[in-house]
Amino acid sequence: MAGHTTDEVLVQREGRAGLIVLNRPAALNALTHGMVRSIAAALDAWEDDDRVQAVVVTGAGERAFCAGGDIVAIHRAATGGDARAVEEFWRDEYRLNARIARYPKPYVAVMNGIVMGGGVGVSAHGSTRIVTGATRLAMPEAGIGFVPDVGGTYLLALAPGELGTHLALTAGSAGAADALLCGLADHYVPAERLPALLDDLAERPVHDALARHVEPAPPAPLAGQRGWIDSCYAAGTVEEILDRLGDSGEPEAKKAADRITANSPTAVKATLAALRRARALGPLEAVLDQEYRTSCAALATPDLAEGIRARVIDKDRTPRWRPATLGGVEPAAVARYFAPLGERELGLATTRPLERW
DSSP states (O other), X not given: OEEEEXXXXXXXXXXXXXXXXXXXXXXXXXXXXXXXXXXXXXXXXHHTOTTXXXXXXXXXXXXXXXXXXXXXXXXHHHTTSOHHHHXXXXXXXXXXXHHHHHOSSOEEEEEOSEEETHHHHTTTTSSXXXXXXXXXXXXXXGGGTOOOOTTHHHHHHHSSTTHHHHHHHHTOEEOHHHHHHTTSOOEEOOGGGHHHHHHHHTTSOHHHHHHTTOBOOOOOGGGGGHHHHHHHTTSSSHHHHHHHHHHSOOHHHHHHHHHHHHSOHHHHHHHHHHHHHHHHHOSHHHHHHHHHHHHHHHHTSHHHHHHHIIIIISOOOOOOOSSOSGGGOOHHHHXXXXXXXXXXXXXXXXXXXXXXX
Protein backbone atom coordinates (compact mmCIF):
# COMPACT_ATOMS: atom_id res chain seq x y z
CA MET A 1 0.00 0.00 0.00
CA ALA A 2 1.34 3.40 -1.02
CA GLY A 3 -0.26 6.81 -1.07
CA HIS A 4 -0.73 10.18 0.57
CA THR A 5 -3.37 11.49 2.92
CA THR A 6 -5.07 14.83 3.42
CA ASP A 7 -7.68 15.47 6.07
CA GLU A 8 -10.52 15.66 3.56
CA VAL A 9 -9.54 12.99 1.01
CA LEU A 10 -7.62 9.77 1.58
CA VAL A 11 -5.69 8.63 -1.48
CA GLN A 12 -3.82 5.34 -1.53
CA ARG A 13 -3.10 2.28 -3.59
CA GLU A 14 -4.62 -1.02 -2.45
CA GLY A 15 -3.22 -3.81 -4.59
CA ARG A 16 -4.36 -3.25 -8.17
CA ALA A 17 -6.80 -0.46 -7.17
CA GLY A 18 -6.31 3.23 -6.55
CA LEU A 19 -8.58 4.08 -3.62
CA ILE A 20 -10.08 7.55 -3.04
CA VAL A 21 -12.04 8.03 0.20
CA LEU A 22 -14.06 11.21 0.67
CA ASN A 23 -13.28 11.90 4.31
CA ARG A 24 -15.59 14.50 5.85
CA PRO A 25 -18.11 12.16 7.50
CA ALA A 26 -19.36 14.81 9.94
CA ALA A 27 -20.30 16.93 6.89
CA LEU A 28 -21.67 13.89 5.01
CA ASN A 29 -18.50 14.07 2.88
CA ALA A 30 -19.62 17.30 1.18
CA LEU A 31 -17.10 18.42 -1.43
CA THR A 32 -14.76 21.33 -0.86
CA HIS A 33 -12.58 22.89 -3.55
CA GLY A 34 -9.56 21.19 -2.01
CA MET A 35 -11.25 17.79 -2.28
CA VAL A 36 -11.99 18.35 -5.97
CA ARG A 37 -8.33 19.19 -6.56
CA SER A 38 -7.16 16.14 -4.61
CA ILE A 39 -9.37 13.79 -6.64
CA ALA A 40 -8.16 15.35 -9.89
CA ALA A 41 -4.53 15.02 -8.81
CA ALA A 42 -5.03 11.35 -7.98
CA LEU A 43 -6.60 10.67 -11.38
CA ASP A 44 -3.69 12.43 -13.06
CA ALA A 45 -1.14 10.40 -11.12
CA TRP A 46 -2.84 7.06 -11.76
CA GLU A 47 -3.68 7.46 -15.44
CA ASP A 48 -0.18 6.33 -16.51
CA ASP A 49 0.61 4.18 -13.46
CA ASP A 50 0.46 0.56 -14.63
CA ARG A 51 0.15 -0.63 -11.03
CA VAL A 52 -3.30 0.98 -10.82
CA GLN A 53 -5.77 -1.03 -12.89
CA ALA A 54 -8.92 0.64 -11.56
CA VAL A 55 -9.95 3.62 -9.45
CA VAL A 56 -12.37 3.03 -6.56
CA VAL A 57 -14.16 5.95 -4.87
CA THR A 58 -15.99 5.63 -1.54
CA GLY A 59 -17.22 7.87 1.28
CA ALA A 60 -16.15 7.67 4.91
CA GLY A 61 -18.73 6.77 7.54
CA GLU A 62 -22.03 4.93 7.29
CA ARG A 63 -24.40 7.76 6.34
CA ALA A 64 -23.24 9.21 3.04
CA PHE A 65 -21.12 8.78 -0.04
CA CYS A 66 -21.28 12.54 -0.61
CA ALA A 67 -24.08 14.98 0.19
CA GLY A 68 -23.05 17.56 -2.41
CA GLY A 69 -20.93 20.65 -2.67
CA ASP A 70 -19.84 22.94 0.15
CA ILE A 71 -23.14 24.77 0.36
CA VAL A 72 -22.11 27.09 3.18
CA ALA A 73 -19.37 28.56 0.97
CA ILE A 74 -21.93 29.03 -1.80
CA HIS A 75 -24.25 30.82 0.65
CA ARG A 76 -21.43 33.20 1.61
CA ALA A 77 -20.89 34.03 -2.06
CA ALA A 78 -24.61 34.45 -2.71
CA THR A 79 -24.95 36.90 0.19
CA GLY A 80 -22.23 39.30 -0.83
CA GLY A 81 -19.07 37.23 -0.48
CA ASP A 82 -16.53 36.39 -3.16
CA ALA A 83 -18.49 35.00 -6.09
CA ARG A 84 -15.28 34.38 -8.02
CA ALA A 85 -14.14 31.77 -5.49
CA VAL A 86 -17.33 29.74 -5.96
CA GLU A 87 -17.16 30.11 -9.74
CA GLU A 88 -13.58 28.78 -9.66
CA PHE A 89 -14.76 25.86 -7.53
CA TRP A 90 -17.44 25.07 -10.11
CA ARG A 91 -14.92 25.35 -12.96
CA ASP A 92 -12.65 22.75 -11.36
CA GLU A 93 -15.58 20.57 -10.24
CA TYR A 94 -17.20 20.42 -13.68
CA ARG A 95 -13.84 19.73 -15.33
CA LEU A 96 -13.44 16.85 -12.89
CA ASN A 97 -16.92 15.55 -13.79
CA ALA A 98 -15.92 15.48 -17.46
CA ARG A 99 -12.57 13.86 -16.62
CA ILE A 100 -14.32 11.08 -14.72
CA ALA A 101 -16.63 10.38 -17.67
CA ARG A 102 -13.65 10.05 -20.04
CA TYR A 103 -11.22 8.35 -17.66
CA PRO A 104 -9.34 5.60 -19.52
CA LYS A 105 -9.37 3.14 -16.61
CA PRO A 106 -12.35 1.64 -14.78
CA TYR A 107 -13.76 4.18 -12.32
CA VAL A 108 -15.78 2.39 -9.65
CA ALA A 109 -18.04 4.57 -7.50
CA VAL A 110 -19.45 2.97 -4.37
CA MET A 111 -22.61 5.06 -3.86
CA ASN A 112 -23.57 3.94 -0.36
CA GLY A 113 -25.85 6.18 1.70
CA ILE A 114 -26.71 9.74 0.67
CA VAL A 115 -25.58 10.80 -2.83
CA MET A 116 -26.69 14.32 -3.69
CA GLY A 117 -25.67 17.11 -6.03
CA GLY A 118 -21.88 17.20 -6.28
CA GLY A 119 -21.80 13.64 -4.98
CA VAL A 120 -23.64 12.57 -8.12
CA GLY A 121 -21.01 14.40 -10.15
CA VAL A 122 -18.10 12.38 -8.75
CA SER A 123 -19.93 9.05 -8.99
CA ALA A 124 -22.62 8.78 -11.67
CA HIS A 125 -20.26 9.70 -14.54
CA GLY A 126 -18.04 6.73 -13.67
CA SER A 127 -17.85 3.55 -15.71
CA THR A 128 -19.06 1.35 -12.82
CA ARG A 129 -21.65 2.75 -10.40
CA ILE A 130 -22.61 0.61 -7.40
CA VAL A 131 -25.67 1.24 -5.21
CA THR A 132 -26.83 -0.44 -2.00
CA GLY A 133 -29.99 -0.72 0.05
CA ALA A 134 -28.89 2.44 1.88
CA THR A 135 -28.47 4.56 -1.26
CA ARG A 136 -30.55 7.75 -1.49
CA LEU A 137 -29.67 9.60 -4.67
CA ALA A 138 -30.99 13.07 -5.45
CA MET A 139 -30.47 16.23 -7.44
CA PRO A 140 -32.32 18.49 -4.96
CA GLU A 141 -31.23 21.83 -6.42
CA ALA A 142 -34.67 23.25 -7.28
CA GLY A 143 -35.49 23.07 -3.58
CA ILE A 144 -32.75 25.59 -2.76
CA GLY A 145 -33.25 27.94 -5.69
CA PHE A 146 -30.55 26.33 -7.83
CA VAL A 147 -30.48 24.29 -11.05
CA PRO A 148 -29.03 20.74 -11.28
CA ASP A 149 -25.35 20.91 -12.21
CA VAL A 150 -22.26 18.62 -12.17
CA GLY A 151 -23.64 16.99 -15.32
CA GLY A 152 -26.92 16.28 -13.54
CA THR A 153 -29.05 17.70 -16.35
CA TYR A 154 -27.11 15.51 -18.81
CA LEU A 155 -27.79 12.37 -16.76
CA LEU A 156 -31.42 13.21 -16.01
CA ALA A 157 -32.11 14.07 -19.64
CA LEU A 158 -30.88 10.59 -20.59
CA ALA A 159 -33.14 8.82 -18.08
CA PRO A 160 -35.98 6.79 -19.65
CA GLY A 161 -39.09 8.77 -20.57
CA GLU A 162 -39.65 11.68 -18.22
CA LEU A 163 -38.21 10.08 -15.08
CA GLY A 164 -35.37 12.60 -15.01
CA THR A 165 -37.78 15.53 -15.31
CA HIS A 166 -39.78 14.14 -12.39
CA LEU A 167 -36.70 13.84 -10.16
CA ALA A 168 -35.38 17.27 -11.13
CA LEU A 169 -38.57 19.31 -10.74
CA THR A 170 -39.64 17.64 -7.48
CA ALA A 171 -36.05 17.68 -6.13
CA GLY A 172 -36.94 14.10 -5.21
CA SER A 173 -34.72 11.20 -4.25
CA ALA A 174 -34.24 7.73 -5.70
CA GLY A 175 -33.35 4.55 -3.90
CA ALA A 176 -31.06 1.92 -5.37
CA ALA A 177 -33.61 0.34 -7.69
CA ASP A 178 -34.89 3.66 -9.02
CA ALA A 179 -31.30 4.84 -9.56
CA LEU A 180 -30.71 1.73 -11.67
CA LEU A 181 -33.98 2.29 -13.54
CA CYS A 182 -33.01 5.89 -14.31
CA GLY A 183 -29.56 4.93 -15.61
CA LEU A 184 -27.79 6.63 -12.72
CA ALA A 185 -26.22 3.38 -11.48
CA ASP A 186 -25.18 -0.02 -12.84
CA HIS A 187 -25.08 -2.63 -10.06
CA TYR A 188 -26.73 -3.43 -6.75
CA VAL A 189 -24.56 -4.80 -3.94
CA PRO A 190 -25.92 -5.25 -0.39
CA ALA A 191 -24.22 -2.80 1.96
CA GLU A 192 -22.89 -5.56 4.18
CA ARG A 193 -20.97 -6.96 1.20
CA LEU A 194 -19.05 -3.75 0.51
CA PRO A 195 -15.96 -4.55 2.63
CA ALA A 196 -15.53 -7.87 0.81
CA LEU A 197 -16.11 -6.17 -2.54
CA LEU A 198 -13.41 -3.60 -1.80
CA ASP A 199 -11.03 -6.39 -0.85
CA ASP A 200 -11.77 -8.15 -4.14
CA LEU A 201 -11.32 -4.98 -6.18
CA ALA A 202 -7.80 -4.74 -4.79
CA GLU A 203 -7.03 -8.24 -6.04
CA ARG A 204 -9.17 -8.93 -9.12
CA PRO A 205 -10.32 -7.26 -12.35
CA VAL A 206 -13.46 -5.19 -11.81
CA HIS A 207 -15.85 -7.57 -13.58
CA ASP A 208 -14.50 -10.56 -11.66
CA ALA A 209 -14.86 -8.73 -8.35
CA LEU A 210 -18.39 -7.61 -9.16
CA ALA A 211 -19.46 -11.11 -10.16
CA ARG A 212 -18.86 -12.28 -6.59
CA HIS A 213 -21.09 -9.65 -4.96
CA VAL A 214 -23.70 -8.17 -7.33
CA GLU A 215 -27.29 -9.18 -6.59
CA PRO A 216 -30.66 -8.37 -8.20
CA ALA A 217 -32.04 -5.06 -6.95
CA PRO A 218 -35.41 -4.88 -5.21
CA PRO A 219 -38.36 -3.62 -7.30
CA ALA A 220 -38.16 0.01 -8.48
CA PRO A 221 -41.08 2.10 -7.17
CA LEU A 222 -40.93 4.49 -10.14
CA ALA A 223 -41.30 1.61 -12.62
CA GLY A 224 -44.98 1.33 -11.79
CA GLN A 225 -45.48 5.08 -12.10
CA ARG A 226 -44.04 5.51 -15.60
CA GLY A 227 -47.50 5.97 -17.13
CA TRP A 228 -48.46 9.19 -15.38
CA ILE A 229 -44.86 10.43 -15.13
CA ASP A 230 -44.24 10.18 -18.87
CA SER A 231 -47.61 11.69 -19.71
CA CYS A 232 -47.63 14.57 -17.25
CA TYR A 233 -44.01 15.71 -17.59
CA ALA A 234 -44.10 15.70 -21.40
CA ALA A 235 -45.98 19.01 -21.21
CA GLY A 236 -44.28 22.12 -22.51
CA THR A 237 -44.39 24.31 -19.40
CA VAL A 238 -44.22 23.86 -15.64
CA GLU A 239 -47.78 25.20 -15.33
CA GLU A 240 -49.08 22.61 -17.77
CA ILE A 241 -47.12 19.86 -16.01
CA LEU A 242 -48.79 20.85 -12.73
CA ASP A 243 -52.22 20.86 -14.40
CA ARG A 244 -51.65 17.36 -15.76
CA LEU A 245 -50.37 16.09 -12.41
CA GLY A 246 -53.46 17.49 -10.69
CA ASP A 247 -55.83 16.02 -13.27
CA SER A 248 -54.25 12.56 -13.35
CA GLY A 249 -56.09 11.25 -10.30
CA GLU A 250 -52.93 9.54 -9.06
CA PRO A 251 -52.12 10.18 -5.38
CA GLU A 252 -48.37 10.10 -6.13
CA ALA A 253 -48.88 12.67 -8.89
CA LYS A 254 -50.62 14.99 -6.42
CA LYS A 255 -47.65 14.62 -4.05
CA ALA A 256 -45.28 15.43 -6.92
CA ALA A 257 -47.25 18.57 -7.74
CA ASP A 258 -47.09 19.68 -4.11
CA ARG A 259 -43.30 19.18 -4.05
CA ILE A 260 -42.81 21.14 -7.26
CA THR A 261 -44.99 23.96 -5.95
CA ALA A 262 -42.89 24.16 -2.78
CA ASN A 263 -39.68 24.68 -4.77
CA SER A 264 -38.36 27.97 -6.13
CA PRO A 265 -40.62 28.97 -9.04
CA THR A 266 -37.73 30.56 -10.91
CA ALA A 267 -35.44 27.58 -10.35
CA VAL A 268 -38.13 25.11 -11.40
CA LYS A 269 -38.68 26.96 -14.67
CA ALA A 270 -34.95 27.26 -15.32
CA THR A 271 -34.50 23.56 -14.51
CA LEU A 272 -37.13 22.45 -17.01
CA ALA A 273 -35.54 24.66 -19.67
CA ALA A 274 -32.07 23.29 -18.84
CA LEU A 275 -33.23 19.68 -19.14
CA ARG A 276 -34.97 20.27 -22.46
CA ARG A 277 -31.91 22.09 -23.83
CA ALA A 278 -29.57 19.35 -22.56
CA ARG A 279 -31.33 16.76 -24.70
CA ALA A 280 -30.27 18.66 -27.84
CA LEU A 281 -26.74 19.60 -26.80
CA GLY A 282 -25.00 16.27 -27.34
CA PRO A 283 -21.89 15.41 -25.31
CA LEU A 284 -21.52 15.86 -21.57
CA GLU A 285 -19.01 18.67 -22.06
CA ALA A 286 -21.56 20.82 -23.90
CA VAL A 287 -24.07 20.29 -21.10
CA LEU A 288 -21.48 21.17 -18.46
CA ASP A 289 -20.80 24.40 -20.33
CA GLN A 290 -24.51 25.19 -20.12
CA GLU A 291 -24.61 24.23 -16.43
CA TYR A 292 -21.76 26.61 -15.69
CA ARG A 293 -23.90 29.39 -17.15
CA THR A 294 -26.95 28.38 -15.11
CA SER A 295 -24.92 28.07 -11.90
CA CYS A 296 -23.29 31.48 -12.29
CA ALA A 297 -26.69 32.99 -13.07
CA ALA A 298 -28.28 31.35 -10.03
CA LEU A 299 -25.57 32.80 -7.80
CA ALA A 300 -26.90 36.28 -8.62
CA THR A 301 -30.53 35.47 -7.78
CA PRO A 302 -32.18 36.03 -4.39
CA ASP A 303 -33.65 32.52 -4.34
CA LEU A 304 -30.32 30.68 -4.01
CA ALA A 305 -29.30 32.53 -0.86
CA GLU A 306 -32.83 32.22 0.53
CA GLY A 307 -33.12 28.52 -0.29
CA ILE A 308 -29.83 27.67 1.42
CA ARG A 309 -30.83 29.81 4.40
CA ALA A 310 -34.15 28.03 4.79
CA ARG A 311 -32.87 24.48 4.24
CA VAL A 312 -29.33 24.54 5.63
CA ILE A 313 -28.55 27.63 7.70
CA ASP A 314 -31.69 28.41 9.73
CA LYS A 315 -33.43 25.14 8.83
CA ASP A 316 -36.89 26.67 9.20
CA ARG A 317 -37.85 25.14 5.83
CA THR A 318 -40.03 28.13 4.96
CA PRO A 319 -38.22 29.85 2.09
CA ARG A 320 -39.66 33.12 0.84
CA TRP A 321 -39.17 32.83 -2.90
CA ARG A 322 -38.99 35.91 -5.13
CA PRO A 323 -41.16 35.85 -7.12
CA ALA A 324 -43.38 33.60 -5.04
CA THR A 325 -45.40 32.14 -7.93
CA LEU A 326 -44.74 30.61 -11.31
CA GLY A 327 -46.87 33.32 -12.92
CA GLY A 328 -44.50 35.93 -11.55
CA VAL A 329 -41.46 34.48 -13.31
CA GLU A 330 -40.78 36.54 -16.43
CA PRO A 331 -39.42 34.75 -19.54
CA ALA A 332 -36.43 37.09 -19.42
CA ALA A 333 -35.59 35.81 -15.92
CA VAL A 334 -35.32 32.25 -17.28
CA ALA A 335 -33.42 33.38 -20.38
CA ARG A 336 -30.76 34.98 -18.16
CA TYR A 337 -29.72 31.51 -16.96
CA PHE A 338 -28.55 30.66 -20.48
CA ALA A 339 -26.87 33.92 -21.45
CA PRO A 340 -23.30 33.52 -22.79
CA LEU A 341 -20.56 34.44 -20.34
CA GLY A 342 -17.99 35.69 -22.83
CA GLU A 343 -14.47 35.24 -21.51
CA ARG A 344 -15.85 33.52 -18.39
CA GLU A 345 -17.27 30.55 -20.33
CA LEU A 346 -16.25 27.11 -19.08
CA GLY A 347 -15.39 26.10 -22.65
CA LEU A 348 -15.20 22.35 -22.16
CA ALA A 349 -17.03 21.40 -25.34
CA THR A 350 -14.38 23.00 -27.55
CA THR A 351 -11.41 21.47 -25.75
CA ARG A 352 -12.35 17.83 -25.18
CA PRO A 353 -12.54 14.95 -27.67
CA LEU A 354 -15.98 13.46 -28.13
CA GLU A 355 -15.03 9.78 -27.93
CA ARG A 356 -15.28 8.24 -24.47
CA TRP A 357 -12.05 6.31 -24.46
